[in-house]
Amino acid sequence: MAKEENPSTSREFQDLQRKLSLLIESIQNNSKVVAFMKSPVGQYLDRHPFAAFTLLVFIALSAVPVGFFLFLVVLTSLAAFVGVILLEGLVISVGGLSLLCVLCGLGFVSLIISATIIASHVVVSSLINCGLSSRH
Numbered sequence: 856m857a858k859e860e861n862p863s864t865s866r867e868f869q870d871l872q873r874k875l876s877l878l879i880e881s882i883q884n885n886s887k888v889v890a891f892m893k894s895p896v897g898q899y900l901d902r903h904p905f906a907a908f909t910l911l912v913f914i915a916l917s918a919v920p921v922g923f924f925l926f927l928v929v930l931t932s933l934a935a936f937v938g939v940i941l942l943e944g945l946v947i948s949v950g951g952l953s954l955l956c957v958l959c960g961l962g963f964v965s966l967i968i969s970a971t972i973i974a975s976h977v978v979v980s981s982l983i984n985c986g987l988s989s990r991h
Contacts, residue, residue, distance in 0.1 A: 882888060891897045900907035 892901060900910070
């Protein structure tokens with residue numbers, strides 16, 4: 856049975872190898888890859904494969920912590936934004952209630968002052984009328 860599976864397996868392996876070589880060729884012929892490989896960094900990494908592999912491993916391993924950090928930054932920014940809105944709402948509510956209390960107090964004081972002035976006017980005008988009528 857092993858001999859029957861062997862030609863099929865080798866054919867699949869050759870097909871996979873052909874697909875992989877086409878993929879590598881398409882990556883190497885990409886204009887951005889060609890431009891990078893002509894740069895000094897690309898030439899250095901081409902001459903030093905261990906440094907290139909170390910850089911690749913470092914980038915792959917640092918993707919998760921960097922992604923987690925960026926997630927925390929976004930989450931903290933959203934929380935601060937919501938907190939500012941809540942704090943602003945609280946300040947506006949307290950300020951609005953304080954303004955309402957002050958305006959109600961001013962309304963009460965203005966009623967008292969108006970009543971006092973009107974009462975004083977009535978008393979003074981009555982006294983003046985009594986004084987003028989007692990002379991005649």
